[in-house]
Amino acid sequence: MDKTYYISAGTLTLERIARALKDDCQLTLSEESRRRIQHCRDYLTGKLQQSDELFYGINTGFGALCNIQISKEETEALQYNLVRSHACGMGEEVPPQIVRLMLLLKVQSLSHGYSGVRLDLVERLVEFFNLGILPVVYEQGSLGASGDLAPLAHLSLPLVGLGEVYYNNEKRQAAEVLSALGIEPLRLQAKEGLALLNGTQFSAAYAGWCLLEAHRLSGIANLCAAASVDAFDCRLSPFDERLHAIRAHEGQQKVAGDIRQWLGGSGLAVRDKYYVQDPYAFRCAPQVHGASWDAIKHTERVFLTEANGVTDNPNIFPDSDAILSGGNFHAQPLALVLDYLAIALAELGSISERRTYQLISGARGLPSFLTAHAGLNSGLMIPQYTAASIVSQNKQLCTPASVDSIVSSNGQEDHVSMAANAATKCRRVVQNLERILAIEWMTAAQAMEFRRPSQSSPAIEDLLRQYRGVVPALEEDRVLREDMERTVGFLRENVPG
Numbered sequence: 001m002d003k004t005y006y007i008s009a010g011t012l013t014l015e016r017i018a019r020a021l022k023d024d025c026q027l028t029l030s031e032e033s034r035r036r037i038q039h040c041r042d043y044l045t046g047k048l049q050q051s052d053e054l055f056y057g058i059n060t061g062f063g064a065l066c067n068i069q070i071s072k073e074e075t076e077a078l079q080y081n082l083v084r085s086h087a088c089g090m091g092e093e094v095p096p097q098i099v100r101l102m103l104l105l106k107v108q109s110l111s112h113g114y115s116g117v118r119l120d121l122v123e124r125l126v127e128f129f130n131l132g133i134l135p136v137v138y139e140q141g142s143l144g145a146s147g148d149l150a151p152l153a154h155l156s157l158p159l160v161g162l163g164e165v166y167y168n169n170e171k172r173q174a175a176e177v178l179s180a181l182g183i184e185p186l187r188l189q190a191k192e193g194l195a196l197l198n199g200t201q202f203s204a205a206y207a208g209w210c211l212l213e214a215h216r217l218s219g220i221a222n223l224c225a226a227a228s229v230d231a232f233d234c235r236l237s238p239f240d241e242r243l244h245a246i247r248a249h250e251g252q253q254k255v256a257g258d259i260r261q262w263l264g265g266s267g268l269a270v271r272d273k274y275y276v277q278d279p280y281a282f283r284c285a286p287q288v289h290g291a292s293w294d295a296i297k298h299t300e301r302v303f304l305t306e307a308n309g310v311t312d313n314p315n316i317f318p319d320s321d322a323i324l325s326g327g328n329f330h331a332q333p334l335a336l337v338l339d340y341l342a343i344a345l346a347e348l349g350s351i352s353e354r355r356t357y358q359l360i361s362g363a364r365g366l367p368s369f370l371t372a373h374a375g376l377n378s379g380l381m382i383p384q385y386t387a388a389s390i391v392s393q394n395k396q397l398c399t400p401a402s403v404d405s406i407v408s409s410n411g412q413e414d415h416v417s418m419a420a421n422a423a424t425k426c427r428r429v430v431q432n433l434e435r436i437l438a439i440e441w442m443t444a445a446q447a448m449e450f451r452r453p454s455q456s457s458p459a460i461e462d463l464l465r466q467y468r469g470v471v472p473a474l475e476e477d478r479v480l481r482e483d484m485e486r487t488v489g490f491l492r493e494n495v496p497g
Contacts, residue, residue, distance in 0.1 A: 006030045007126075009112045010308045012105075014215070014300060017208050017307075020104055021097060027104065027126045029111060036113025037122055043318035044116040048072070048190055055314060055323050058116075058191045079193030083160060086153035086197055089138030094151065094202075096134050096166060101205035102155055103129045109199055109310055116191040116316045124159055124186055133177060136164040137202070143408060144331040144419030147312065148202030151420070156196040161185030191316075198312035200331040206423030207303045207334055207341075213430045214296045214345055217437060218289065220495050221348045222255055223463075224440040225285040226262035228355040229269070230456040231447035233364050234278040236260075236269050244286060251297070252290030259285065266457040275364070281354035288351045295344035299337040306334055331419035335402035338422035342429045346394040349429075349436040353387040356443045360384055370446045370474070377477045380443055383484065387439045390432045397425045397432075438487040442471065449473050466494060 005020045008030040019025060029037075044058075054060050060069060094102075107125045110117055128135075135158045141150025157163030158174035167177045178185060188196075229236075237243075239260050244253045263269045277283060314325040360380050362368035371379025401422035407414045445464055448456060455461055470490050471483045 004028055007033055007107055007111045009033065009036070012108055012304065012307045014208070014211060014304070017101065017104070018212055021100055023132075026130045027107060029107075029122065029126060033111040033113070034119060037111065037115075037117065037119050040113040040116050040316050040318050041118050044191060044316055044323075047323070055325075058194070058314070058323075075190045076187060079188035079190070080160060082193040082197060083153055083156050083188070084162065086149045087157055087163065089141040089150045089154050091138050091140035094137040094139055095209075098205045098209050099134045099137055099155070099166075100129065101208050102137065102151075102201045103134075105201040105204050105208070105307055106152075106155070106196070106199065108307060109201065109312065110195065112310045114310045114315045114317065115195040115312050117195045118189060118192065121159070121186060121188075121192055121196075127183070128158070131181070132167060133158065133174075133181075134166045135174070136166065136171065139420075139424050142202055142420035143406065143413070144200070144203055144335055144417035144421070145327075145329065145415070146409070146413055147198035147329040148200060148331070148420055149197050151202040152197045152199060155201075156193070159186050159196070160188060195312045198329045200306060200311045200329065200334055200419065203331050203334045203338070203419040203423045204303065204306050206420075206427055207299070207338055208307065210338070210341060210345075210423075210426050210430050211296065211300055211303060213434075214299075214341065216496070217345070217430070217433050218293055218296060218348065219258070220434075220437050220441075220491050221289055221292075221352060222258040222285075223262055223460075223495055224352060224437050224444060225282070225289065225355065226259045227444040227448070227456065227460055227464075228359060228440060229259065229278075229282050229285075230263065230266055230460065231359055231444045231451065232278070232282060232355070232366075233268065233271075233273065233275075233451075234282045235273050235275070236263065238278070238283040239263075239286060249287075249290055249294060251293030252286045254293060255289040256286035262459055263457050264459070266460070267455045268451060269457070271454065279354070279358055281351050281358060285351065288347060292344040292348050295340055299341045299344075302333050302337045331417040332402070335417040335419035335422045338419060338426045339398075339400040339402045342394075342422070342426040343398045345426075345429050345433050346391075346398050349387075349391050349394055349433045352433075352436050352440045353384070353391045356384050356387050356440045359443050359447045366447055366450050370443065370450065371477075373476070379474065379477070380446055380480075383439045383442065383480060386484070387436050390436050394429050394432050397429050401425065434488060434492075435484070438484055438491060441467075441491060442483060442487045445471075446474055463494065466490075 004026050110122050135155045137151045137154040142148040161175045165174045239256045244256045311328045360369045368374045369379030369381045371377040401418040404418045
């Protein structure tokens with residue numbers, strides 16, 4: 001497989017993002033992208049030489065200072081000061097994979113040739129990505145309008161020799177790393193600092209990462225549901241293709257099909273049942289998981305539109321001789337879908353915890369807490385507590401960020417999206433969901449021990465055999481934290497999205 005990803009306008013997909021984030025992938029600009037970037041820069045250079053017209057952020061101040069003219073001699077200092085002054089992030093550091101994705105998305109946006117930056121600047125971003133020079137960026141500071149200003153300023157600082165970076169897994173001063181590699185810091189020219197800081201690449205990078213994980217975890221949720229259906233001795237009729245065809249939601253039909261596939265050939269599934277209906281957490285898995293799948297797909301469509309778009313300001317249109325100031329940096333599209341995605345993923349966790357609860361309840365011939373000696377042993381009593389606690393935290397994290405707004409910049413920026421807050425809390429929901437599903441799988445696997453000698457499907461039994469090589473069946477109480485963490489790792493490695 002080609003390990004080079006060629007950056008071209010409008011070509012980014014989730015699959016290409018996943019490939020680009022692999023450690024051995026290298027970026028390069030397509031010839032068309034290089035031509036478009038150079039064409040736009042040549043136009044801007046000529047325009048500034050021939051005209052004294054005011055263009056926002058190019059020869060004026062920023063935000064509420066937009067009416068203050070900046071002389072041609074001060075252009076470089078204007079852009080340099082912009083990057084320095086806006087690097088006001090706080091909180092936790094952004095994870096390396098998301099920083100890599102920020103770099104990729106910034107290059108992708110600039111590659112369209114509507115931002116007026118030099119080719120050298122875009123090539124330097126590509127070089128950072130390819131060499132693994134990852135700027136230290138902080139989670140807090142963006143309002144999700146005027147671009148993700150503070151985090152993108154931290155992303156940009158090392159370009160001019162400021163700030164910190166991770167290089168070879170070591171945190172160092174950017175100036176030291178650049179010097180060691182023989183790389184001269186850039187001297188930003190007209191529009192370049194603004195093009196770097198304007199944009200939604202912080203919020204979008206989180207959205208991309210969350211979507212990649214959402215695809216994977218939704219598949220694991222369907223597996224866990226299938227295993228729990230057999231462990232709880234449920235009927236197969238709720239997954240019948242005919243039922244879902246007459247409602248016809250795409251996600252619902254997909255999930256029902258996935259569960260049928262996982263349970264194909266199951267002896268437990270086809271044996272006589274003594275219950276007319278099963279609890280909703282089992283019976284309605286296609287409807288609940290399916291609605292979440294549909295939300296994931298909607299979020300994906302919005303994200304890919306954003307990732308393949310241009311989100312800085314002003315934008316430059318050389319072929320129509322126009323420099324237009326607008327608001328493409330406003331991240332409202334991302335804010336709304338990131339809130340939606342968090343809710344959808346939290347619901348996968350909520351219904352998963354209900355299945356865990358049912359499995360330890362002592363119903364349907366299973367012992368209470370799935371231990372043969374309840375009382376002396378607590379069995380799987382407390383993992384359900386943990387799952388319930390995490391589910392509750394997810395509910396709190398699902399309070400929408402997108403309905404909030406705080407006026408900034410002396411009233412110039414009077415409505416903001418809060419997409420960055422939606423993004424960082426969505427990531428926490430994703431991480432929580434992975435833990436909740438691991439607890440369900442661990443519980444379903446333990447319940448299956450009490451169904452022997454009956455067997456589930458060959459696919460599930462094969463996974464259970466592998467799993468028992470990592471986490472043995474619970475015969476008497478032990479410290480379960482290690483089991484839970486190993487289960488997270490097992491599902492991550494053995495159940496592809």
